[in-house]
Amino acid sequence: xxxxxxxxxxxLTVLYIYQIFKDDKIYYVNIGDNLLTDxxxxxxxxxxxxxxxxxxxxxxxxxxxxxxxLINAFEDNLKIDNKTIKNLVxxxxxxxxxxxxxDIDRKNLTKEYIDEVxxxxxxxxxxxxxxxxxxxxxxxxxxxxxxxxxxxxAKEYNFIxxxxxxxxxxxxxxxxxNILGHKHISEEIIDKL
Numbered sequence: 213x214x215x216x217x218x219x220x221x222x223x224l225t226v227l228y229i230y231q232i233f234k235d236d237k238i239y240y241v242n243i244g245d246n247l248l249t250d251x252x253x254x255x256x257x258x259x260x261x262x263x264x265x266x267x268x269x270x271x272x273x274x275x276x277x278x279x280x281x282l283i284n285a286f287e288d289n290l291k292i293d294n295k296t297i298k299n300l301v302x303x304x305x306x307x308x309x310x311x312x313x314x315d316i317d318r319k320n321l322t323k324e325y326i327d328e329v330x331x332x333x334x335x336x337x338x339x340x341x342x343x344x345x346x347x348x349x350x351x352x353x354x355x356x357x358x359x360x361x362x363x364x365x366a367k368e369y370n371f372i373x374x375x376x377x378x379x380x381x382x383x384x385x386x387x388x389x390n391i392l393g394h395k396h397i398s399e400e401i402i403d404k405l
């Protein structure tokens with residue numbers, strides 16, 4: 213009987229300590245390329261999680277990034293603002309990735325070229341999967357063939373996928389997704405989290 217009481221007391225103490233030190237705040241990291249404009253889906257997500265957000269980091273977003281730039285950031289353990297991309301995704305509760313847009317942003321795309329881009333994206337996704345054990349959201353591409361290939365990669369890695377191909381034409385300004393499109397993307401992400 214004494215053992216049972218001690219076991220229950222220890223268990224309750226551990227649970228109490230866990231509750232006191234449990235981190236309920238969200239650490240959100242966004243990495244990506246030219247889908248990100250002055251105000252992007254990430255800004256809407258940050259606003260939605262306002263009181264719950266511990267930190268938001270978008271150091272590894274750049275409108276000029278190509279997939280290989282992000283791969284190199286991982287491989288070189290690139291540091292921006294005293295944080296490496298590996299550190300950011302390790303700590304993240306949520307990682308959103310928009311990648312491949314600059315790679316396929318050209319005329320006369322062939323399936324062979326898109327396959328090469330998806331192959332590069334696959335390398336990046338493996339790196340993200342290696343370092344991030346929490347939720348990863350992959351934003352689709354505005355090309356039917358590339359979108360389908362990327363959707364399959366998201367399934368392979370068990371990432372949440374946001375398929376923008378079907379509605380992106382409704383939200384375009386000068387071939388970039390406009391503010392309403394980004395709001396729509398953020399709503400889809402929040403719904404799937």
